[in-house]
Each structure stands twice: as C-alpha cells, then as structure tokens.
Amino acid sequence: MNIIEVNDLWKKFMLRTGRAGSFSKIFNTFLNHPPQELNKEFWALKEVSFSVAAGKSLGVIGVNGSGKSTLLKLLTGTMRPTRGQILVRGQKSSLIELGAGFHPDFSGRDNVYLNGMILGMSKAQVGKKFNEIVAFAELENFIDVPVKYYSTGMQARLGFAVATAVDPDILMVDEVLAVGDGAFQQKCSRRIKEMQRQGVSFVLVSHGMGDIETVCDEVLWLHKGEVRLFGKTGDVVAEYRLSQGLQ
Amino acid sequence: MKKVSVSFVANKEKISHRLSRYIDLTAALALRDVKMRYQLTILGLYWAVLNPLLMTVVWSFVFSRIFRAQGIQGVPYVVFLFCGLTFWNLFSNSLMTAVNCLTGNASLLSKLYFPRVILPTASVMARLVDFIFSLVVLIILMLVYRVVPGKELYWIPLLILVQLIFTLGMAYIVASVNVLYRDLSQILGVLLTLWLYISPVIYTLEQVPAGIKKYFIFNPIGQLVHMEVSLVFGSGTINLAALGVTFLISCATLLLGLWVFRRLEPAFAEVM
Numbered sequence: 039m040n041i042i043e044v045n046d047l048w049k050k051f052m053l054r055t056g057r058a059g060s061f062s063k064i065f066n067t068f069l070n071h072p073p074q075e076l077n078k079e080f081w082a083l084k085e086v087s088f089s090v091a092a093g094k095s096l097g098v099i100g101v102n103g104s105g106k107s108t109l110l111k112l113l114t115g116t117m118r119p120t121r122g123q124i125l126v127r128g129q130k131s132s133l134i135e136l137g138a139g140f141h142p143d144f145s146g147r148d149n150v151y152l153n154g155m156i157l158g159m160s161k162a163q164v165g166k167k168f169n170e171i172v173a174f175a176e177l178e179n180f181i182d183v184p185v186k187y188y189s190t191g192m193q194a195r196l197g198f199a200v201a202t203a204v205d206p207d208i209l210m211v212d213e214v215l216a217v218g219d220g221a222f223q224q225k226c227s228r229r230i231k232e233m234q235r236q237g238v239s240f241v242l243v244s245h246g247m248g249d250i251e252t253v254c255d256e257v258l259w260l261h262k263g264e265v266r267l268f269g270k271t272g273d274v275v276a277e278y279r280l281s282q283g284l285q
Numbered sequence: 286m287k288k289v290s291v292s293f294v295a296n297k298e299k300i301s302h303r304l305s306r307y308i309d310l311t312a313a314l315a316l317r318d319v320k321m322r323y324q325l326t327i328l329g330l331y332w333a334v335l336n337p338l339l340m341t342v343v344w345s346f347v348f349s350r351i352f353r354a355q356g357i358q359g360v361p362y363v364v365f366l367f368c369g370l371t372f373w374n375l376f377s378n379s380l381m382t383a384v385n386c387l388t389g390n391a392s393l394l395s396k397l398y399f400p401r402v403i404l405p406t407a408s409v410m411a412r413l414v415d416f417i418f419s420l421v422v423l424i425i426l427m428l429v430y431r432v433v434p435g436k437e438l439y440w441i442p443l444l445i446l447v448q449l450i451f452t453l454g455m456a457y458i459v460a461s462v463n464v465l466y467r468d469l470s471q472i473l474g475v476l477l478t479l480w481l482y483i484s485p486v487i488y489t490l491e492q493v494p495a496g497i498k499k500y501f502i503f504n505p506i507g508q509l510v511h512m513e514v515s516l517v518f519g520s521g522t523i524n525l526a527a528l529g530v531t532f533l534i535s536c537a538t539l540l541l542g543l544w545v546f547r548r549l550e551p552a553f554a555e556v557m
Contacts (some may be wrong), residue, residue, distance in 0.1 A: 051555065112291075115398030117554040119289055127294045132397050139396045143321065152313055156396055158295075160302075161309040 041208060041239050042090040042113065047122035049083040049108055082108040084263045090256070095240035097254030097271060099278055104260040106243045110134065110212050113241060128207030131157050133197055135212060140193060142186035146177055149185055150200055157204045167203045175199040195222055202229060210241040227252060247275050307403060314407035318382065319414050333415040334422050337374055341367040348487055357489060357520045361430050368517050369486035371419040372510045375412055376452050377477045383408040383456035384463045384470045387553060394553060401550055405460040409452055435519025448509045451535035457542030461549040464556055485511040505531045
C-alpha cells in the first residue's frame with residue numbers, strides 16, 4: 039500500500055509586486071494608473087505525480103526555487119494545492135526550518151509541550167515522553183532556559199527530538215539535519231535508521247546528497263516546479279550530480 | 286475526479302480524543318499568551334489587576350470630577366466604572382490580542398496543519414484569566430466601599446457566556462482579516478475606543494437621551510455590559526426581550542466569524 043500518493047499536483051502563487059490589495063492599489067486605480075503586473079501568476083509546482091510505498095523513504099532534491107519546500111508544505115497540509123490530488127496515510131510529523139514553532143522567550147520545556155501538542159500528541163503523551171526528548175537532545179541542564187539563549191545546534195537537537203517523539207508513520211524533514219555537530223548528526227542518523235527499521239517513512243528535502251543517499255530509497259528531482267526525474271536513489275542522484283557539474 | 290482533493294488519513298483517532306487534544310492545545314496556547322504578556326514584566330500578573338485599576342482611577346477623576354458623570358444611584362462612581370470596565374475589557378482586550386494571533390504565530394502555522402481557529406480562541410480564553418483577576422478586585426472594591434450586590438447574580442454566568450459567543454465571533458473576523466490587511470491592527474484600537482464611548486460603560490443606559498436610546502439594542506456588547514453591571518449592583522432586573530435580541534445577534538456574529546475565517550483560511554499560509 040502507498041503511504042503517499044500525489045497525482046497531477048499543481049500549485050499557483052500570485053506574485054504581488056505591490057502590497058496585497060492595499061489601499062495604495064485602490065488609490066492607483068482611482069488615479070488612473072492601472073496596476074501593472076501587480077498580480078503575476080507563478081506556478082511553483084506543475085504536474086507533479088509520484089507515490090511512496092509504506093516503509094519507503096523519499097528524497098526531494100533540486101536547485102533553489104525548484105518547489106521542494108512548497109511540495110513539503112502541501113504534504114504537511116499547511117497549504118492547499120491549486121489542482122490535483124494528495125493522499126497521505128498515517129500519522130505525520132514534521133521538522134521544517136530550524137526552530138519553527140519555538141518561541142524564543144519561552145523555556146525549552148514550554149516549547150517542547152506546545153510543539154508536541156501541535157504535532158499531534160496529547161498533553162499527557164508529551165509528559166510521558168518528556169524525559170526521553172530532553173535526554174535525546176542532551177539539554178538536561180538547559181531545559182528551563184529560554185530558547186533564545188540556545189545555540190543553533192541546541193535548537194536543532196530539540197526540534198529533532200520533539201518531531202521524532204511523536205511516533206509518526208511519516209516524518210517530513212526540510213533541510214535541517216546538517217546543523218548539529220558530528221556526534222549529534224551520527225545520533226540522528228542512528229535514530230533515523232532505527233525508525234526506518236520500525237517502518238517509518240521519511241520525506242527528506244536536502245541539498246546534501248550524502249544524507250539523501252543514506253536515508254532515501256527513492257528520489258524526486260524537481261526542476262522549476264516540474265518533475266525532472268523520479269526513481270531509485272542511486273540513478274537520480276548520479277544524474278543530478280552530472281547536471282550540477284555541467285552547469 | 287475532483288479537481289482538488291487533499292486527504293490525510295490518520296490512524297483511527299476517536300473524535301472525542303481529537304477534541305480533547307484540541308482543547309489541551311487551546312489551553313496551552315492561552316496559558317502561553319498569559320505568560321508571554323507578563324513574564325518579562327516586574328509586576329507580572331499584577332498588571333492584569335493594575336491596568337484596569339489605573340484606568341479607572343484616571344477616568345473616574347475625569348468623568349466624575351470634571352464632567353460630573355453619574356453612575357448608578359448609591360454606588361460610588363469608581364466602583365461603577367471599574368465594574369463596567371471589567372466586563373468591557375474582556376471584550377476589548379480579547380480583540381486586541383486576537384487581531385495579531387495569526388500574524389504573530391506564523392512559525393507555528395508552518396509546522397503541521399491544526400485547526401487555525403484554535404489560535405484566536407486561545408487569545409480570548411487568555412483574556413478570561415485577566416477577567417477573573419479583575420473580578421476579584423471588583424469584589425474587594427465592593428467590600429471596601431460597602432456596596433451591596435444585587436440579588437439576581439445567578440444571571441451573570443449566562444451573560445458572560447453570551448458575551449464570549451459574541452467576542453469569539455468578532456475575534457475570528459479580526460484575526461483572519463488582519464492576515465490580509467494588516468491595517469486592521471492599526472485601526473482596531475481607535476475603533477474599540479469609539480465603541481466604548483457608544484456603549485453604556487462610563488454612563489448608564491438610563492442616562493441616554495430617549496431619541497437615540499432605541500438604537501442601543503443593536504450594540505450587543507453594550508447591552509451585555511449594561512445588563513451585567515445592573516445585575517452586579519442590583520439596579521435593574523434582566524430584560525428578557527433585550528437579552529434575546531442580544532443572544533441572537535451574538536450567535537449570528539459567531540457564525541459569520543466562523544464563515545469569514547473559513548473563507549480566508551486557505552490564504553493564511555501563502556500570505557505569511
């Protein structure tokens with residue numbers, strides 16, 4: 039059974055050069071300055087189709103602006119597609135941008151609770167997992183310190199620890215694994231491997247081909263919003279490397 | 286086949302379980318809201334009490350000493366004003382917090398989908414905490430000034446409930462509209478001040494000239510504050526017809542708020 043099915047997915051953005059429907063726009067229309075190119079359309083994703091089988095992991099690669107993050111936002115449900123079908127089966131969790139959802143003025147403890155609950159745990163579940171989360175992030179001494187005093191690595195560790203504690207079926211990760219130090223990266227890869235053995239699927243957006251090769255079974259290569267190539271990790275990464283070298 | 290379909294089939298989660306999870310989340314967000322407002326201040330939660338008290342001191346000086354305003358017969362103007370402001374602030378502060386609740390939490394919105402309506406709901410719930418503190422001070426003030434409370438206080442929880450229905454509806458509207466038009470958060474303070482002056486908070490409904498009094502029925506929050514204040518001091522009984530109209534307007538506002546919110550929700554992620 040497929041855990042993710044995406045069929046003919048399109049996503050359009052309106053590029054607003056002015057402010058969104060602001061008074062100045064209304065003013066300009068009054069003053070007989072027709073708004074020029076105020077609302078250009080931009081297709082961030084065009085005709086994207088793929089599927090991920092249960093227990094398999096997907097890598098999403100492509101140069102900047104190819105639509106990788108947009109695809110992830112559609113998969114997490116924070117954005118709606120313009121056209122097409124998305125089907126995601128199972129409990130999702132996400133690790134998008136460093137410290138997304140962390141409030142800088144609040145302690146690590148408060149942030150763990152709130153983030154866990156947003157990712158779909160009940161308060162009691164977070165409570166049960168709390169010590170495990172803190173231990174994995176190695177933040178026992180800093181958990182009551184406001185997150186704004188955390189280093190980048192500490193934030194990344196805490197984010198990873200919370201996102202994996204949800205016991206998801208699918209974990210969507212955007213570009214954040216490369217932050218911690220070597221020891222923590224190894225710890226993360228061990229945790230990822232362990233979760234994969236338990237049948238968890240990963241959707242990993244990354245520029246690091248090393249991460250992609252170790253984590254993913256299949257890779258989706260996006261270019262300017264379209265699927266350039268979709269297939270076995272080795273094949274797609276090899277093609278991608280070749281194209282990067284040529285450019 | 287439908288043009289757009291997004292289906293997330295999560296593991297069978299009971300509706301009741303999901304609901305309790307969302308209530309947990311609302312409470313946590315509301316608590317965070319309260320904490321955020323006070324944790325970096327020296328006086329902390331005392332501000333929830335000090336703010337309306339200071340406002341009352343200043344205003345009662347202006348209105349009772351200079352404008353010679355009269356509140357309810359037999360109730361010191363300070364106590365009358367503090368009582369009105371306590372109920373008014375629950376509405377007004379809720380909206381002032383709700384207007385920025387989506388724009389201020391953009392990073393939370395990007396994680397996973399959760400019903401966005403939780404955020405403005407939490408803003409209103411957070412102000413309920415302040416309201417309770419303010420209520421305690423009101424009781425103390427009434428004891429100090431030896432003001433005898435009314436006999437029909439049991440109506441008040443129902444009135445607060447209606448007030449919350451109206452406030453939530455308005456909160457959904459201002460929160461979602463502010464995502465698209467940030468101008469709203471700039472103008473809202475002024476609009477609320479205007480609204481305060483056309484509501485019987487610093488004066489009583491009885492003092493309103495007969496010619497314009499009939500229009501006051503269309504101001505649910507004014508009606509509610511008027512009813513709440515007159516019940517607290519026992520200066521009037523409940524007017525069931527007025528309460529009925531207010532209740533209907535409040536429910537309509539809540540439905541309108543939910544509808545507006547739903548309509549604008551898809552745009553949130555894109556604009557922010």
